[in-house]
Amino acid sequence: MSGTSVEGTWDLVIATPIGRIKAVVELRRENGLLTGTARGAGEEVPLSELTHDGARLSWKQAVTKPMRLNLAFDMTIHENTLTGHSRAGRLPASKVTGQRRDRPMTA
Incomplete structure (x- = not known):
């Protein structure tokens, strides 16, 4: 068991x-x-290499706005909060x- 559920919609600020x-x-x-998917700056992109291990x-995701970038996210989950970079x-x-x-x- 992973212990911490991550399913849902998350509002992020970068x-x-x-x-x-x-x-x-x-x-x-x-x-x-x-x-998962990410939305922002008028575009929606799929998440890749999505891994959840404990907290x-x-x-990873690619964006084209405000410029073309490949982003890698590394986050820690604490209840209903995400922090990281x-x-x-x-x-x-x-x-x-x-x-x-x-x-x-839940079904």
């Missing part, structure tokens, strides 16, 4: 050198696999915080 960027990440389980959550290639890491918007649905 503190970048060019300002704060808001994004929404949706995480869900499909056939036992964790999948640690990490994923994202990194784009050799650029400095950006602090990321998030709050769960809704509770996970």
Whole structure:
């Protein structure tokens, strides 16, 4: 058992050198696999290499706005809060915080 549920909708704020960027990440389980998408800056992208191990959550995503970047997120979950950072290639890491918007649905 992973112990901490991550399914749901998360409101993220990424503190970048060019300002704060808001994004929404949706995480869900499909056939036992964790999948997700991220929305922000007028685009929606799938999450890749999504892993959840205990209180640690990490994923990668590509964005084209405000510029074309491949981002890697490394987050820690504490109840309904996410904290961590994202990194784009050799650029400095950006602090990321998030709050769960809704509770996970149970069947």
